[in-house]
Amino acid sequence: KQEVTQIPAALSVPEGENLVLNCSFTDSAIYNLQWFRQDPGKGLTSLLLIQSSQREQTSGRLNASLDKSSGRSTLYIAASQPGDSATYLCAVSNAGNMLTFGGGTRLMVKP
Amino acid sequence: NAGVTQTPKFQVLKTGQSMTLQCAQDMNHNSMYWYRQDPGMGLRLIYYSASEGTTDKGEVPNGYNVSRLNKREFSLRLESAAPSQTSVYFCASSADKGTDTQYFGPGTRLTVL
Numbered sequence: 001k002q003e004v005t006q007i008p009a010a011l012s013v014p015e016g017e018n019l020v021l022n023c024s025f026t027d028s029a030i031y032n033l034q035w036f037r038q039d040p041g042k043g044l045t046s047l048l049l050i051q052s053s054q055r056e057q058t059s060g061r062l063n064a065s066l067d068k069s070s071g072r073s074t075l076y077i078a079a080s081q082p083g084d085s086a087t088y089l090c091a092v093s094n095a096g097n098m099l100t101f102g103g104g105t106r107l108m109v110k111p
Numbered sequence: 112n113a114g115v116t117q118t119p120k121f122q123v124l125k126t127g128q129s130m131t132l133q134c135a136q137d138m139n140h141n142s143m144y145w146y147r148q149d150p151g152m153g154l155r156l157i158y159y160s161a162s163e164g165t166t167d168k169g170e171v172p173n174g175y176n177v178s179r180l181n182k183r184e185f186s187l188r189l190e191s192a193a194p195s196q197t198s199v200y201f202c203a204s205s206a207d208k209g210t211d212t213q214y215f216g217p218g219t220r221l222t223v224l
Contacts (some may be wrong), residue, residue: 034212043115043201043215044154089154099144099213101143101154 001096002027006026006102013080021075021105023090026069031093035075037065038087038104047088048075080109113137115216117202123222124192132187132219134202143185144169144213145177147198154201160185182215192223 003026013019023033032051034043048057048064050073056065063076073090087106091099120135136143145157146169156169160179174196178187185204189196200219205211 013166036215043217044203044215046212049212082129091154099154103151103153 002098002100004090004091004092004102006088006090006105008105009022009103010106010108012108012110013083015080015082015111017080018076018078019080019107021077021088021090021107023073023102025071025073025100027092027094028066028071029094029101030068032046033066033073034062035062035073036089036091036101037090040086044089077107080107082109082111085109115202115204115214117124117200117216117219119219120217123224124189125129125224126193128192129188130192130221131189131208132169132200132202132221134186134216135184136202137183138206138214139182139204140204140206141182142207142211143179144203145175145185145187146201146203146206147171148201148218149198157187157200178193192221194223197221197223203218 005024009020035047036051038044050057050066061078066073085108087104089104091101115136141162144145144159146154155171157214158177160166163182165179178186202211205213
């Protein structure tokens with residue numbers, strides 16, 4: 001059974017810092033990996049999707065990498081802003097169409 | 112473009128009551144999903160529909176039924192609600208199963224007393 005772990009569970013940083021969120025998964029036979037953002041009381045917003053054949057994806061200040069063989073992904077956020085404060089979730093897609101989610105990293109960026 | 116919409120936003124039920132959560136998407140997506148989110152358990156897939164006319168069980172299907180009414184709509188029914196079904200329910204859709212970005216609705220907060 002696929003298991004997805006996110007470390008750290010919570011992170012507090014001052015505005016302007018570059019930061020890295022980590023995601024690991026136990027079964028490397030994935031179709032893709034997705035990073036989502038969730039604001040309190042809201043739904044999930046897709047940030048980046050990396051197909052299994054890709055190594056990284058970039059969108060603005062966000063960069064996600066994927067090392068399928070080692071079962072790891074990182075989400076890099078450059079020049080963090082208070083508006084980046086949210087919970088970040090990673091999820092992997094395996095055969096059978098199921099997304100398995102990690103527990104999330106709760107990020108607080110202080111002004 | 113509304114994306115994925117869910118109704119109701121909030122609901123309180125008594126044990127044993129039934130209800131249907133509604134979900135609709137306007138992106139012409141083939142696949143739709145129902146998840147529940149619980150503290151400490153993360154998001155778990157309840158049911159999904161890879162295409163109109165098909166449904167399949169996810170990780171936690173017990174106590175739920177689903178209907179893919181048409182390509183746009185995918186409903187989740189609780190026949191006899193239990194306190195263990197207190198959760199936040201999210202509907203999502205994607206262009207195709209397995210390989211595409213999933214787009215989520217705003218969620219339904221359900222409390223079963």
